[in-house]
Amino acid sequence: MKGIIGITMGDPAGIGPEIILKALATESLSGTNCVVIGSAEVLQMVLDKELATPQTINIITSVEQANFEPGIVNVLDIPMSDMNTFEFGQVQAQAGDLAYRCIEKATELALGGDISAIATAPLNKEALHLAGHNYPGHTELLAKLTDTKDYAMVLYTDTLRVIHVTTHIALLKFLQTLNKSRVNTVIKIADEFMKKAGFSQPKIAVAGVNPHAxxxxxxxxxxxxxxxxxxxxxxxxxxxxxxxxxxxxxxxQASQGQYDIVVAMYHDQGHIPLKLMGFYDGVNITAGLPFFRTSADHGTAFDIAWSGKANPESMVKSVELAVKLSNI
Structure with missing residues (x-):
């Protein structure tokens, strides 16, 4: 189903439910071919608390039942284990488990051809681990569910795109494990991804490890x-x-158009410039998967969760990019 995007709720105790509904109410996304994979009851609670623009929740059991009209939010319901003990802005196992089950269902739909891309709201690693799902984050979880061995994290804006050789490891370990095989793999993933994204012959810059390279x-x-x-x-x-x-x-130089994508060596080398230049419009992408996966480039923000303060801009950009990539 070309162009249909599955949006996963992420950790329901965080800002995910709020930014999803705010995003789907924007002019660019209202009525777009999107299906939310998450708890319909949690989403309705967000609306009842008036944390997002009023919309109608349409619970469906298959993508074919979706009604892509403005003001309609199609939801493949993944229920919470116990809504009576659900707490806003708190790390809890049932929230981590829901986030995992949403990703699991979305992956099943993408591999089966029911959706063409996945846009993910943020999950909480501690909650995920409390639920017994011991993954560092979305990237590694999706790689496991799709049996993908070669993958990399891409941070994407209209003016700057960065792919990472390593992400969530200590700097000392990065230096100890840096090797030609991984660097070659990431350069190839960058080339393949950018071509899928519409760049016929992408210019790829490789950042050095040390000062002045x-x-x-x-x-x-x-x-x-x-x-x-x-x-x-x-x-x-x-x-x-x-x-x-x-x-x-x-x-x-890349932001000025000299290069199309930069290969960063480690997490902060790529994240700091990207977030400085585009904190709200940056999109996190897992490159190398059998389908496109985009994500809001921020965390669950428990400190402002369920307060109505969450900025949906990165989620909007994430879904917009998923739509764009899936239609190339």
Whole structure:
């Protein structure tokens, strides 16, 4: 079903339910081919508390039953275990379990061709682990559910796109485990993803590890021993790759159009410039999956959950990008 997006609720105790409903009420998304996968009762509670624009919840049991009209929110209901003990803004196992079951159902639908992309609201890792689902986050969970071995996190805005060699590991471990095989894999994933996103011959910049990209070994040898050989190998395979590039300038250059995507070495190297330039319009994408997956680029924000204060802009951008990618 080309163009139908499954939106997963994420952790219901966080801002996910609120930003989903706020997003679906915007002019760009109202009436769009979207199906929410989550608790209909929780979504109705958000509306009853007047935390989002009034809309009608349409509970469905299959995507074919969806009614894509403005003001209608189609929901494949994944019920909470016990609404009587549900608490706003609190880490709880049943909320983590619901978030997991939403992802599990969405993956089933995507693999079965019922939806063409998934947009995920944020989950809480502690709640996920309390429920017995021991994954670092969405990326690793989706990789497991789809049996995907080669994948990477992409942060995406209209002006800057970043893909990561590593994410949630300590810097010391990153340096100890940096290797040519992983760098080559991520460069290839970047090329394949960008081509799927409509870039016929993407320009890929590879950020260095060290200040000034090592400056010919003066500040480190990772660029000489690992990154340089990888870049040459990828060039020989026909990819348009540049670097190793000094990390303090490459993200600005990419934002100005010199490169289409930057390969960042570790979590904060890519996240800091992306969030500085586009905190609210940044979208998190898992590249390498058999379907497109986008996500709001922020957490569950328990401190403002269920208060009506949550900004839906990143969720809006996430769904809009999922729609765009699934129709290319």
């Amino acid at each position: 090592g400056e010919n070994g003066l500040f480190g040898h990772e660029e000489i021993e690992v990154l340089g050989p990888c870049i040459e190998t990828m060039k020989q395979e026909g990819l348009d790759v540049y670097g190793p590039c000094p990390p303090d300038t490459v993200f600005l």
